[in-house]
Amino acid sequence: MRTLILIAFALLLHAGSAHAEYPDHPIRLIVPQAAGSATDTAARILANELQRELGQPVIVDDRPGGALTLGLDLVAKSAPDGYTIGMGPIGGLAITRHMVAKMPFDIDRDLQPICLLTRGHLLLATSPKLQINSVQELIDYAKKNPGKLTNASSSNGSPGHLGGELFKYMTGTQIVHVPYRGGAAAINDLMAGHVDIMFESLQSIAPFASSGALKALGVSGATRSPAFPNLPTIAEAGVPGYLAPTWTGVVGPAGLPRPILDKLNAAINKAIVSDGFKEKFAKIGDEGGGGTPEDFGKIIKADSEKWGEVIRRSGIKLD
Secondary structure, eight states, X not given: OHHHHHHHHHHHHHHHHHHHHOOSSOEEEEESSXXXXXXXXXXXXXXHHHHHHHSSXXXXXXXXXXXXXXXXXXXXXXXXXXXXEEEEEHIIIIXXXXXXXXXXXXXXXXXEEEEEEEEEOEEEEXXXXXXXXXXXXXXXXXXXXXXTSEEEESSTTOHHHHHHHHHXXXXXXXXXXXXXXXXXXXXXXXXXXXXXXXXXXXXXXXXXXXXXXXXXXXXXXXXXXXXSTTSOBTTTTTOTTOOOOEEEEEEEETTOOHHHHHHHHHHXXXXXXXXXXXXXXXXXXXXXXXXXXXXXXXXXXXXXXXXXXXXHHHTOOOO
């Protein structure tokens, strides 16, 4: 009996030391979107900071496709050892699940929230050729001219698409949605006046708003963006209660041992408050997230319920 107790104690010590040694080789950070996307940019900023915190290389692996499901599926089906983690944007964790008929994994069952990384905004912008200069002017014009205005988005079911649908519902306006295959093409057509308005990630559209190539009317979050402190929120500017923030977090496969989960969470929280992280994200208008895995899980659940209702009400379907 004494021998069995000693063996069990030795195994517990070994398990504890294994966790304490994590990580002892490079970590793969999967991005479910293409290189150059907002999520990819965030991942590369995080990887540099996380490498300093964990003492091992963090390799960004872009795996776009399947309406954000391909990359997240790889994370969900990876070994729960902390060496494969993934970026979890709002689209992949709170929106796509309501639009894909057969998900290859269950977000709530198969993924473990690790930490909220960033909070951001959609920017409501108009073509410079449109004689509208405020959110209230936009609402007034749309009500007087139902179905005349066009609203570009980077794709069906994108955060910008849903932000536009929520805006139309809350203002009682009829604006025609025009989906594109990517934000760059939509922004180009907005600047050229081929489409009238757009809700797009601030990170993607901010340079064009700053240069005056298009007109910025408001941001979608609860507070103003540090990058555009003089630009009102859409709620301030004429749509009380409007709220459509964006976010990106980090997830891993379900079953991550708590010591590894806590170590990753602590490292990401430290990275978020580092000078390098804050400086880079301030330039693109995003703010650091942070908090516990449980905090991030609550955000995913709340936004999934909110956007699921918008999708059902609007009848949005993927192409």
